[in-house]
Amino acid sequence: MKIAVCPGSFDPVTNGHLDIIERASQIFDQVVVGVLENPNKTPLFSVEERCDLLTSVTRYLPNVKIDYFHGLLVDFAEKHGAQVIVKGLRAVSDFEIEFQMALANKRLKPTIETMFIMTRHEYSFLSSSIVKQVFELGGRLPGLLPPAVEVALQEKFQRRVK
Ligand code: PNS
Secondary structure, X not given: XXXXXXXXXXXXXXXXXXXXHHHHHHHOOEEEEEEEOOOOOOOOOOHHHHHHHHHHHOOOOOOEEEEEEOOOHHHHHHHOOOOEEEEEEOOHHHHHHHXXXXXXXXXXXXXXXXXXXXXXXXXXXXXXXXXXXXXXXXOOOOOOOOHHHHHHHHHHHHHHHO
């Protein structure tokens, strides 16, 4: 059985992430989405909220499951029996850091491969950071977010203003 992990912060999940997860799910028998719980960062959404949103938006993909992790990604991959780490690649600017991480992960666990799926051009500029900035300033991004995420973002920023 070929198992892949799709790691990220997913704060929050966008249609760009979802597209990569869906395309990975067509290639691998099982995809485990790994949500990073980083104690050094204060995310907008808690790890539980990020996992709940991911569970809800990937419900139509039966071979995708959601879990969170802290520590090394390769340990998380090994825990799930994954042979592959799948990442989305946007612009050239992603390449340098992804190259570093792929080589570090290879050194840590040589049996695990990193593979990249190129983003669709319509999502090539999209990031969770841009999404949060736009919503915080009262803007919207139709077609770039799952509806449940749009609602969650609106609620989050409304509550902050109050
Ligand atoms: O969505 P992000 O924030 O770009 O995802 C980054 C992520 C989770 C893929 C990256 O931070 C990660 O792999 N963290 C785990 C820590 C780790 O294993 N580091 C050593 C090798 S790079």
